[in-house]
Amino acid sequence: MSTSMIDLRSDTVTKPTAAMRRAMAEAEVGDDVIGVDPTVARLQERIAEMLGKEAAVYMPSGSMTNQIAVRVHCKPGDEFICDAGCHIYNYEQAAYASLSGVAVRTVQGEFGVFQPADVEDLVRPDNEHCVRTRLLTLENTHNRASGRIQPYDNLVALCDWARSQGLATHLDGARLFNAAVASGVSLSDWAQHFDTVSVCFSKGLGAPVGSALAGPAELIREARRHRKAFGGGMRQAGIIAAGALYGLEHHVERLAEDHEHAQILANAIRTADGLELRPEEVDTNIVIFRVDPALVTAVGFTAALKDRGVDCLSVGKDLVRLVTHLDVTREQIMRGAEIIVNTIDEIRAGTLDASGAGTQY
Ligand SMILES: *Cc1c(COP(=O)(O)O)cnc(C)c1O
Numbered sequence: 001m002s003t004s005m006i007d008l009r010s011d012t013v014t015k016p017t018a019a020m021r022r023a024m025a026e027a028e029v030g031d032d033v034i035g036v037d038p039t040v041a042r043l044q045e046r047i048a049e050m051l052g053k054e055a056a057v058y059m060p061s062g063s064m065t066n067q068i069a070v071r072v073h074c075k076p077g078d079e080f081i082c083d084a085g086c087h088i089y090n091y092e093q094a095a096y097a098s099l100s101g102v103a104v105r106t107v108q109g110e111f112g113v114f115q116p117a118d119v120e121d122l123v124r125p126d127n128e129h130c131v132r133t134r135l136l137t138l139e140n141t142h143n144r145a146s147g148r149i150q151p152y153d154n155l156v157a158l159c160d161w162a163r164s165q166g167l168a169t170h171l172d173g174a175r176l177f178n179a180a181v182a183s184g185v186s187l188s189d190w191a192q193h194f195d196t197v198s199v200c201f202s203k204g205l206g207a208p209v210g211s212a213l214a215g216p217a218e219l220i221r222e223a224r225r226h227r228k229a230f231g232g233g234m235r236q237a238g239i240i241a242a243g244a245l246y247g248l249e250h251h252v253e254r255l256a257e258d259h260e261h262a263q264i265l266a267n268a269i270r271t272a273d274g275l276e277l278r279p280e281e282v283d284t285n286i287v288i289f290r291v292d293p294a295l296v297t298a299v300g301f302t303a304a305l306k307d308r309g310v311d312c313l314s315v316g317k318d319l320v321r322l323v324t325h326l327d328v329t330r331e332q333i334m335r336g337a338e339i340i341v342n343t344i345d346e347i348r349a350g351t352l353d354a355s356g357a358g359t360q361y
Contacts, residue, residue, distance in 0.1 A: 011325035027242035039238030052188030056214035065198035065213040073168040076101030080135035112145030136162040147286030159193035205247030261324040268337035300354040
């Protein structure tokens with residue numbers, strides 16, 4: 001990074017490496033709206049193969065892959081079931097409602113995880129008073145639950161239940177690469193339980209743009225139609241697809257380093273009086289912790305950290321999130337951990353007044 005700021009806001013802040021930029025500059029391209037960009041085609045084939053699906057389609061964002069998944073599985077007036085803390089429900093402007101006329105039924109999971117028993121009564125009866133329940137979505141890793149990996153057997157049980165009810169299944173796998181590297185369960189092992197899976201290349205893999213939706217060829221053809229209507233058809237997209245392909249080839253295994261870095265931060269937070277991990281265990285590259293509200297608000301704490309060279313986000317009145325990624329070094333992580341502990345120590349000792357800084361998030 002060009003400044004000394006330790007940027008832990010998100011794994012989306014990464015910039016393409018020199019080698020990735022070279023691959024992008026040299027990419028063979030064509031008009032992908034008419035399906036003749038060879039680099040996009042290679043990316044789609046490669047990610048479909050990695051996920052064990054028949055086909056995949058490249059799109060500008062994970063919000064688009066998720067929303068188009070909802071669109072291919074549901075008709076206007078249908079309903080889907082998801083966790084109340086998930087990205088599709090919280091961070092995509094209810095586009096399932098505004099763009100597709102689809103309703104949602106949320107389940108209150110515990111740190112992003114719910115059980116078959118929590119959903120078994122949620123499928124509506126087949127009569128003309130009721131909305132039709134069509135789809136179950138899960139998120140792995142779970143963003144708001146601190147990058148938590150879904151417990152595998154539970155995920156299989158939920159998908160089996162969904163199938164037994166005639167529901168389609170979609171996995172929001174924006175960070176499925178992190179789940180695969182950290183768990184040792186392969187991408188295709190996770191993906192096989194779902195009809196469709198979306199993944200992001202612009203998070204941990206460090207590519208500048210793009211996501212893919214993978215699934216059966218017929219559904220992906222349908223998704224391509226919706227992509228055009230949603231304004232996501234891109235012409236010489238091989239330029240950006242080459243960055244995604246480079247990330248797939250070179251930046252997957254190294255996610256283990258981001259996970260180690262998250263453990264270093266988590267261990268520092270465990271030692272700090274006034275900070276508490278939420279949840280207690282950190283599975284991948286996201287660390288969420290609670291600051292003791294008697295000492296400081298989350299906004300006050302992040303402002304104090306920024307003054308000291310650590311940039312991160314408040315994600316609740318008393319919750320702060322740190323995300324490790326390709327563009328933070330081990331040395332920065334060690335320094336960042338120290339700054340976090342020292343800052344709460346100073347606030348507790350009363351030598352740093354962070355009380356006036358912000359009460360909202
Ligand atoms: C980042 C993310 C997405 C996609 O968000 P975009 O802003 O559209 O890239 C989808 N799901 C989860 C869980 C995410 O973290």
